[in-house]
Amino acid sequence: MARNEKEESIHIGFREAITLIIPYLQKKLWSQIKSVFWIVLYLSLFQLIILRIPIKEASVIALGISAVVFGLTFFLEGLFLGLMPLGEALGLRLPQKLGMISIMVFSLLMGIGATLAEPAITILKASGSKVSPWEAPLLYYLLNDGAESLYRSIAFGVGISVVIGMLRFLYGFPLSKILIPTILFLLATSVYAQFDENLQFISGLAWDSGAVTTGPVTVPLVVALGIGISKVSEKNEQSSAYGVVTLASLFPILSVFIVGMYFSGKLPKPMSEESFFKTGIHLQESKLLLGEKLKTFHAKEKFQTQQISIQTKFQGISHKLYEAFLLAIRAILPLSIFLILFLYLILREKIPNPEEVQLGILFSIIGLTIFNFGIIFGLNKLGDQVGGKLPSTFRSIELTDSTKFIQNFNPKAVLKAVNEDGKEESFFYLKERKLYTGIPYHEENWNPKSKIYEYIPIHGPIFGKEDNLLGYIVVLLFAFFLGYSATLAEPALSALGNAVEETTVGTFRKSFLIQSVAIGVGIGTFIGMLKVLFELPLVWILVPIYLTLLVLNKFSKPEFIEIAWDSAGVTTGPITVPLVIAMGLGIGNQLGTVDGFGILACASAFPILSVLVTGLIVENSRKLSLNDMDSKTKS
């Protein structure tokens, strides 16, 4: 192999470069197409075949989805080239060069920085406008004016957990020593919160924000840092690098509860809408709760849809693209600059392939931009459409997004008909293309001044009468498959899967991890949907499931415990969260639920169960390789 050639760099012509790049790109693209394919196919088929509603703006959505695929390809490649090696290099060097306190300070800063950069958190805020300030004042405050303190508390929670995770690697104590007390404490807090009028509404938010924090920026970075530190730590004999992610999704729950308790006293108690406006609340309380919005709150805005010209549409798209770019820059750049500066200035070390890392950072910024854009235009739109119309399986709903404005409507065209009970109902015929359809007439939609009749089509219930059982079952099944197929596309899980496959030398396959997590998420969203449909308190679900998990921990190997708990934190990222929230809010609005939160919390509790259970099965087959079949009972 070594034939004394002198060192020379090979000159690659344009054509050769292309022949190298194309198969590479093909391979990477293909693997992303495979992961996104299921969720897209599922959502569109569900809408077309089961809900039987045509997809609005299908071309924009198609563009958005291809953007998701391209974005994911670049972003993940960028992670592997740039952020992960950087994180691992830091993890390797930190304990060699710096003392304990500096490591702790660094971990705290990194945890906070990574979380503030995480794009998924902002989605929580988006759901804030749907909460009414009188039914759940505390929840309303934390999602609107108090959102900043919510973010900061979450970020601080993550920071603390990174510190604890790194301490664990340095001193090599088992994960369950932190896990068990933390979980028990959290469960106790949730039970306590259940009995407080105001706090009971934030336990959904608290558990959900724990699930949301750990996304595609935090996870790879924290895992890489952990891999680095655990390699050089002398005390960590069975070197495992996981467990930080799960801590990073537990501590924020606690910090959200603490923030909730702090504000709970300052805010009014939940009350009915009437008493909220009549008797009112203290000026101080209302200032804190509603802020500037106090005056504008009374006037309910009416939904207005206008024809949008192509030009403004295009402007909208380019504006969104710019926004997505800013979001990506904000997520990646400050964090990577911080890491690079730390590596060069404080540790005074060099990394083997600086240009690869730079390219990686560039790739992740490009990737995240395209990805964010694609999420807004592709998956979110599709998800909102399906989520909003989902209740039509068991209820009749108004399709507000396909409202038609009938110009020059003539009330003389209104006819009368008799229904089964003998009551009179008004309707008119509408000619659409060559068909005449009967449409019920509602006086309030007729505007005599402008001579426009606003016609909101009504859809459903698809499966039989109002509130029929089959409709509910379809919704629950929908939730299961949504959770399952969205998880397959989740980028942070893919990154974790790669890291796990690498550190376990292929004994724990990436595809295996993703499949078992996806099934868990499916079950979780199923149960979470049950919670929203029947308004079960979240504690009823979380307490038994987490207690079961703690028992299962006893029987599992540390390897599986850490991977299982970590994968739970990872599952809920930028693809699952908006889709699940859209679904939860869609159903919640139809049913008049106060908070649609809690589905994510379930969606991140059940994967732990599924991974632990599959872990037990795998462990069993590995035992077989150690012993002979008949002597199996001996050990």
Added chain:
Amino acid sequence: MNTSRVTAIIHRDLAESVIKVFKSNGIYYYHMEPARYPVLAKRGLWFFDFYQNQSIIDTPVIIFEIICSDKSVSYLTTLIRDSAELNVPGHGSVYSESINLLTEVPNPYIYSTTLKAKPIGFSGLKGIFCILPRGSAEPLARLLLQNGIAVPTISYGTGSGLRDRLGLLRITIPKEKEILKLVVHSSDAEHVLDFMIEVGRLDLPGRGFIFEFPVGHGLLNTKVSLEGAKQAASMDQIISALDQLYGNMDWRKKSNQFRQNTRHRNYFEGVNIVLNSKEETMEFAISSLRKVGVTSSTISLNRLVHTGNEESLFTPAREVANLLIPKKNQSEVIEVLQEIGFFTTDYEGIVYSMEIPRAFSYQSKPSKKK
């Protein structure tokens, strides 16, 4: 001092007891690397068996490497065998190779003992070391298992070579490799080598390379499949009983099962230089070696564990590079390593070499290109 390297491949569930024995017997330093060994799964339902394609279950193992003096090899291997009960099929294997230490290393790094033990296992073994692109090891391993040749061990590594001279375009070529190691009887070695070259298409450019290394004594894992025992003794037990009965593995010779090699292969010989240094420093060392003609190498990660009471002299996170070079270039390589300070605390380097009688990789025609 004549030194040897003892390699033990142990099922991970048993690793803890081996580590305990290391601690209690004053073995201060050992290298640890995670790996897996594939086992054929049980035959499924008839209809999954349609293609005779048994699925593979990957068992996690840990590869321990200990550098020791020649005289303590037998004692050390006995120690390992007893602690992990290696005579039970499926527990793992242990073998020794003689190495040539090229650097000064601190004393406790080389284990030596005055305690004596009878040599265990068989002699006349050959090891095969094969580097393949990530993902290609499994099909090859399946064939090896199905033919009952040996139980391979697969670990991860990265390769460097042509790739590093491409500039940034190198990211388009995956550097991730799989390292497949197995130990067979010498009489089979040439045929197995040929078989692997053929199946792994190693005669094509960029597919990797393979070499054979001499093994001293060894005790090998015989568990090929998880197929349940239908008889009083499992096939694996019968094989190991016969092994012990004959005192060697000659009866397991499989040469006549293989096609006679029709093609003449251009094997070459040399030395395998093993460099071991702090993680993330190997890249610099390898790139400086390029000027003496070392163009390709295989790098894998391992962990150097220290068990004594006093401070360890080494950082635990290590990188290992295997470079195959012509023997005459060995001194040149050492010179370069000294120049860059490979043996100082910047790198914490350890270097040893072993003779390679036969190696193979794709080689472009020897004619000089411009």
